[in-house]
Amino acid sequence: MAEASLASLALAARAGDHRATAALVRVAERGGAEADRLERELRHGAPPAAHRIGITGVPGAGKSTLVSQLVTAFRQRGARVAVVAVDPSSPFTGGALLGDRVRMQQHAEDPGVFIRSMATRGMLGGLAQASNAVADTLSAVGYDPVIIETVGVGQDELDIAAAAHTTLVVLVPTLGDEVQGLKAGLMEIGDAMVVNKADLPSSAGFVRDLRATLALRRVNGQEPPPLHATTATTGEGLAALCDWLFARDGARDSWMAEREAVRRRWALESEMVARIRQAVRARLAAEPELCAQVERGEVGTQEAAELLMPPTEAD
Ligand SMILES: Nc1nc2c(ncn2[C@@H]2O[C@H](COP(=O)(O)OP(=O)(O)OP(=O)(O)O)[C@@H](O)[C@H]2O)c(=O)[nH]1
Ligand SMILES: [Mg+2]
Structure with a gap:
């Protein structure tokens, strides 16, 4: 172009x-x-950087349903809202993400809402880098907030926290004693915790246990992150969550610059990693004979890597 x-x-x-x-x-x-x-x-x-709101959590927690509600709430305030729904587990933008489209269908005709679903297929440099580039673009053309939904699996949940200015961790009520076993990574990254599906009978006990766990985790005088119980399907509890989010959004002058600096640094790192990965693949493609020898077990991986990579200063 x-x-x-x-x-x-x-x-x-x-x-x-x-x-x-x-x-x-x-x-x-x-x-x-x-x-x-x-x-x-x-x-x-370009307008000032948009507020990037990350929504992460276990598969099927109701993230997309929640996002759809948040979009409605931000639209009522006149914001132009973008949603980037990222599914690291799916190689195709179909399947699992089809559900997202159905759940966000109500916004499809709204000119003030832009929704993009992404999966791993065709991403030269990986999903983290690609979704960040998409969010950059949406921010630069004036969408604010940019909401990024990701299924929390492994490294990706940490990446989303780095890519967002505000992270909502979405959990669902399970048996009380499972709270302790929740992945530590998820607990650490939430600026707010959301227990969705609060209509389930186990919800009250789960919320109580989670509150206790969060209070224990944040020692050294740190406030535990706020916890909101919601039923995304009916909108129950959404008002309190939105109030918290709008207050944080409204106070962005006091906190966002610092988070944006961290985010940009992370984006640079992820961009460089993406480029290095591409360079490595190109290098391998140029050495089919050596690759074949490694595949047949005739040359060891360490030995091959040594041959392909020039020694660095640090070596
Ligand atoms: N009972 C109940 N069901 C809900 C609630 N919120 C969402 N659901 C249902 O849970 C299912 C999954 O909802 P989604 O919004 O697609 O969940 P998700 O976290 O985006 O799912 P993935 O993107 O596939 O990980 C749907 O059938 C929703 O209707 C809730 O508050 N209560
Ligand atoms: Mg979803």
């Missing part, structure tokens, strides 16, 4: 043209030289 057409697409996207935004998002997602050009183009006339 020529420089001029990126510029005109950016102009149209900022004026609210969905198709233009979708075209720019595809460029960002694909990565490569054109995405670099897009980033430079979008620096002209």
Whole structure:
């Protein structure tokens, strides 16, 4: 795409043209030289960085249902809202993500809402880097907040916390004693904890146990993160969660710059990792004979890596 057409697409996207935004998002997602050009183009006339709200949690916790409610609430305040739904477990943008589309269907016709689902397929540099590039694009064309939904699996839940300014960890009530066994990673990253499916009978006990666990975890005078019980399907408890979120959003001048600096540093790291991974793959593709020897077990992995990688200063 020529420089001029990126510029005109950016102009149209900022004026609210969905198709233009979708075209720019595809460029960002694909990565490569054109995405670099897009980033430079979008620096002209970009609004201040959008508030990135990460929603993470176990599969099926009701994240998408919750996001849909949050979108409604932010729309009522007149915000232009973008949603990036990322599924690291799915190689296709179909299947699991189809559910997201159904649950967010009510916003499909709203010109003030942009929704993009992403999966691992076709991401040159990996999902973390690609979803970040998409969020950058949406922020730069004026969506604020940008809501990022991810299934919390392993490293990805830590990545989403680094990629977001505010992280909501969504849990569902299970048996009380399982609270202790919840993945420590999830507990650490929440700026707020949400217990969704509060309509389930086990909810009250779960919330009580989780509150106690959170209080124990935050020693050294640190406040535990707020905990909200919600029923995303009916909207029960949503008002309190939204009040907390709007208050945090409204006070962004006092906290966001610091988080944004951390986020940019992380984004740089993830971009570099993505580029190094691509370089490694290209290097391997250029050495089919050595690769075949490794595959047949004739050359060891350590030995092959030694041959392929020049020694660094640190060695
Ligand atoms: N009982 C009850 N069901 C809910 C609630 N919120 C969501 N659900 C249901 O739970 C199921 C999963 O909801 P989703 O919003 O797709 O959950 P998700 O966390 O986005 O799922 P993945 O993206 O697949 O991980 C759907 O059938 C929802 O209708 C709730 O508060 N109570
Ligand atoms: Mg979902």
